Amino acid sequence: MTTVNTTNATTDAKTTAASSKLNADFDMFLKLLTTQMQNQDPLDPMDTAQYTQQLVQYSQVEQSIEQTSTLKSLLAAFGTQNLMQASAMIGAQVETNSAVSGLSATTPAQWTWSSSRDVASMTATIKDEKGKIIDTLPIDATGAAGAFTWDGTTSNGKKVDPGLYTLELEGKDASGTKVAATAHSFGKVSDVELSNGVVQLTINGHKVSTADLLRIG
Secondary structure, three states, X not given: OEEEOOHHHHHHHHHHHHHHHHHHHHHHHHHHHHHHHHOOOOOOOOOHHHHHHHHHHHHHHHHHHHHHHHHHHHHHHHHHHHHHHHHHHXXXXXXXXXXXXXXXXXXXXXXXXXXXXXXXXXXXXXXXXXXXXXXXXXEOOOEEEEEEEEOOEOOOOOEOOOEEEXXXXXXXXXXXXXXXXXXXXXXXEEEEEEEOOEEEEEEOOEEEEHHHEEEEO
């Protein structure tokens, strides 16, 4: 499903309100200016440069509001265009620059991993959304890259609730020396959404920006 956030409509309403208030203030300014000119001392008239300066300031504010409105309209159009392009990814498998993966009742949490050099063993630590450690377990890992899938079952046989889970990895080479490893979540895109001008993808309940994509396919 493709959805569009209503933030742009709210912004347009605020811009319209600001423009209306400016017009009302400008009308009041002209009335006061006219009254002041009609009642000025003919022997000591007011400086017309001050009137001109104030008129220029009002004009500049009005132009600024119009430019802001035009810019927001352009950004909204670009956002919609990006949303339509991103909708082509619905159903595709993507890899993200995030260690957070979604777990549902029907789909396991899935990650790919890569290390700075070959590993002979790997330990995975899984945390929930609050950062609480859910489980720590060894995983089959050799070489410098691989994948890990978790169905929500802990090493003691307990089944956890669906949600978002973070994977942290610690690898070791054949000599037992630690090797840095990084996890990236992957999964199938089920929804795209435009929120505050940013296109987001939903992957098994986890929302990520298109800017965080590493691979599609």
